[in-house]
Amino acid sequence: MSFFEKIVFRILKANAYLSKSYDYDLSHQFRKKEMEESMQFIDENMPDALCFPASPKERLLDYAISQIKKGTVLEFGVRHGESIRHIANKLRDRQIHGFDSFEGLPEDWTGNGFSQNDFTLHGKMPKVPENVILHKGWFEDTIPEYQKKYDENIAFINLDCDLYSSTKTVFDSLGHKMKKNTILLIDDFFNYRNWKQHQFKAFQEFVEQNQIKFEYLAFNGKHGVCIRIL
Template sequence: MREIAANRLPAHGFDSFEGLPEARRGGFAKGAFAQDLPDVGEAELHRGGFEDSLPGFLETHDGPIAFVHEDADVYSSTKTILDLAFDRFAPGTIIHIDEYFNFPGWQQHEHKAFTEFLERYEGGAEHIGFNALHEQVAVRLT
C-alpha cells in the first residue's frame, strides 16, 4: 500500500484490526491477528468491520475499483466485501484473493464467496496468477 500511495495513486485499506471475526482453520481463534494500525505511508486506513467502514467510503468515493487485495480470511467477511462493492467492479478490475484454495475446506470460504459473486456478475473472470505452494489467486474481471 505504501508503494502504491507513494506513486500518487489512491490506496485505501479496510480492517477492524481486531483480528479474525470468527475461528478459522489451523486453530486460529476469533481475534487472532489483532494488531495496532500499521504505518502505511500516504495510504489511508479505514478502521472497522467491512460492513461498517466500506459503505461510507463507497458513498464518498465514486467510480470503479481498479484493484482489490482481498485478505478477509473467511466466507462471511469476503461475501460482505464483494456484496457491498458489487456495483464498483468492472471489466479490468483485478482481484487478488489471499486464501482462495489449496487448504482443507477451501471450498467453503473465500472461494465460495467469489463463486457466488461470479454467479451475479454479468461478465466473467480470467485467472492471471496463482501461488501453487500456498493459497493465493489473482483474477481480472472481463
C-alpha cells in the first residue's frame, strides 16, 4: 500500500469511527432533532425573514442595530461584554444599559448542558465604553431600580439571558415599554435541546398575554432571532 493509500485509508477509518460514535451519541441526535424542528418552525412562521450565517455573530446584531428607532437601548446578559461593546461602538451618541449578575445563571439551564455556575465571572464586571451603564445584580432587583430613573420607551433590547425565568422577568417588568417599532434580538430562541421551554416560551407567552403584533425580521444559522413589534 502506497503512502497516499495509507493516508486515505486512515481518513476513511477515522470517518467510520466518528460516524459510529455519533450514531450512539444522544447529544448529537438531539441536536439533529432540534435543528429539524427549528427549520420547520422557520418555514411555517418566518418564511420571508432574512437568514444570516451563524458566524460572525455580529451579522445579525448589526442588522438589528440598523433597524433601531427612537428610545432606550438595553442588553440583558452582558457577561464578558463583547456584544454590548459592539452595540456601544455602533451607537456612540446613545446611552446603552447592560444588566447582568456577573455571578452566572440564577438556576441551571434545564434540558441543556449548562449549570448554574458555568457562566459566572465571580462578580467581576467587564470594561465597557463610556456610553454604557452596567446594572449589576439579578434582574428582579436591578430592573425596578432602573425604572426609578428611566422612563423612556424601549427602542432595542438584546436578550442574551438564556433562561425562561430570566427572559420572563424582563418581559413582565418592561413589556409595557415595548411599543411599535421596538426591536428585539433574542439570542437563544431556537435550535438547541429544550428550546421551546426557554426564551421561545417566554416570548410566546408575552405576545399572547398582551395581544402583541410582531414580525420576524431575521435569524441566524445558530439560535438568534430578530423581531419587530408592530
